[in-house]
Amino acid sequence: MxxxxxxxxxxxxxxxxxxxxxxxxxxxxxxxxxxxxxxxxxxxxxxxxxxxxxxxxxxxxxxxxxxxxxxxxxxxxxxxxxxxxxxxPVSSTRRLDGPPVSSTRRLVLAAGAAAATSTRAGVWPPAAMAADGGVAAPSAGGVKLSRQQIEAKLAKVPVVALVNEESSPFLTANGGRVGYLWLDPSEALLELRVLQRTSPEARFKVVTLPEVYFPLVRKEQPDLGGELRLRPSKRQVVLANRALQYNMKEGVLLPTTLDETKGQVPLFYSERVAFEDKGGGALFPFFLVKEDLDAAYRELVAKGAVPPPPGGGAVEGIPIGLVRVATMDGLISQMESGDVDLSKAVIVGSVAAIDLVRQLVSESKAAT
Known part of the structure; x- marks a missing residue:
């Protein structure tokens, strides 16, 4: 064949x-x-x-x-x-391909780097979901985190932008009024192939989440000429909506649903999974990809730190009843307000996305 x-x-x-x-x-x-x-x-x-x-x-x-x-x-x-x-291999500074472009805006993105976290798993006390997209953690009423502290928590999340020769992102949705900053580089590259059919100058650019979240997504930079949204993986949104529906409270007629086109980025966490810092203290992880939460849970079960799910057999992942979902915007808002103590929260970028971004950046440097 x-x-x-x-x-x-x-x-x-x-x-x-x-x-x-x-x-x-x-x-x-x-x-x-x-x-x-x-x-x-x-x-x-x-x-x-x-x-x-x-x-x-x-x-x-x-x-x-x-x-x-x-x-x-x-x-x-x-x-x-x-x-x-x-x-x-492909270079981020050479011409690539991707969907029809309605317009572009002069919005310059700085270059950035991405790195993965490597911590061990542990256990933290139960937590409940908050209705506003944040998390109701064990210790309510924490300190407000500074901008610098929040950006440090976002620093290991890579973002891929599709830009023109002037590093201005393409605005391709909603009649040329909305553009996306991609959290899944594989989806970004597929979009790029389509975009280059009409805009051969289009290329990808890798930045870190702090470089774009506040100035561009939060619109703190004036005169953007449009709206830029984070674009999560469609699969992760599907998995998040599945968990939200499964854990929906009684009496709620319509479950909360997220939409990747609206910039609603799910974060997966569980009261059964935590990291251990170098000093032996607990860090509370929020995963951009459910598969990474599954992997951390399997590690815990293998170590005997948490009991395996009933029924025996191989542990494929964390039971859906233990999966909690917050949103990126909700969690960051709570860090700013101090309503919940999130000083020990860790936002964990997708391991697969980080590996792919590293490979793309390495190939780009080798080709230039």
């Missing part, structure tokens, strides 16, 4: 779970094992995702296929005359 389609095996992703899949997985460039796969399959796989009962194939498409497809397509579009498809 690959030969008839003219597709090289090195550019194909395959997903398997049994020994009958081994020959296929050894052939392709991106072999992925399901979480419920046998040991021999996991041994040859480059990636291991959740089980088939926990949307493992969808996870493989989102975290492996789409990012690599976007990078490969961009590299092919950018290769110089005489270069083959394995030529220099």
């Amino acid at each position: 690959l030969r008839s389609l003219g597709v090289r095996p090195s550019s194909v992703m395959a997903v398997g779970d049994g020994e009958n899949d081994l020959e296929m997985l050894r052939l392709v460039g991106y072999p992925v094992a399901m979480g419920n796969a046998v040991a021999s399959v996991k041994k040859v796989a480059r990636h291991v995702v959740s089980s088939n009962a926990a949307d493992g194939v969808a996870e493989a498409i989102r975290t492996v296929a789409l990012p690599n497809r976007a990078r490969a397509s961009t590299r092919m579009q950018l290769r110089n005359d005489g270069e083959d498809e394995d030529g220099p």
Whole structure:
């Protein structure tokens, strides 16, 4: 089939779970094992995702296929005359592709860097969700956090902007009045491919969340000429809405739902999951990606720090009844107001997004 389609095996992703899949997985460039796969399959796989009962194939498409497809397509579009498809990787300063642009605004973004957190898991006391999108934590009535303290909590979250040659973001939604700052770089790269069909000068630019949140999203910078919104992953919004609906209080007729196009960024947390700082104190994590919350919960269960869910068997992720959802805007508003003590809160950027951004930045530097 690959030969008839003219597709090289090195550019194909395959997903398997049994020994009958081994020959296929050894052939392709991106072999992925399901979480419920046998040991021999996991041994040859480059990636291991959740089980088939926990949307493992969808996870493989989102975290492996789409990012690599976007990078490969961009590299092919950018290769110089005489270069083959394995030529220099994409550069953030060269021309790329992406949806029709209604307008652009002169809104300059500074360059930034992204880094991942590495902390250990622990347990923190129960907390309830707040109706305003924030969190009702154990110790209500904390101190107001300064702008500098809040920005430090946002500093490890990378953001991808689609900009023109003057570093002005494209405003492509709502008749050219709204533009997006992407939290999922794989979705941003796919959007870029569409955008370049009409604006070949379009390119991506990586910044950190503090560089854009207050001046651009909060509109503290005057004369923007439009509205810029954070754009969370659609999958994460779906997972957040699923948790919100499941944990909806009795008597509420309509569940709270989030919309990625409105800049409503979900943050996942649980009273069962915490980090431990270098001094042994507790840090309370809020994850941009539910899969990272799942991973932290699995680590806790493996260490015996929290009891496994009833029923036994492999732990695929945190039970939905233990998942809490806040929003980025709600949490930051509470940090500013001091209504809730969030001095020990940690906003955890997506591990997959950080890895992809690092790779894109590295490839960009290598190509320039």
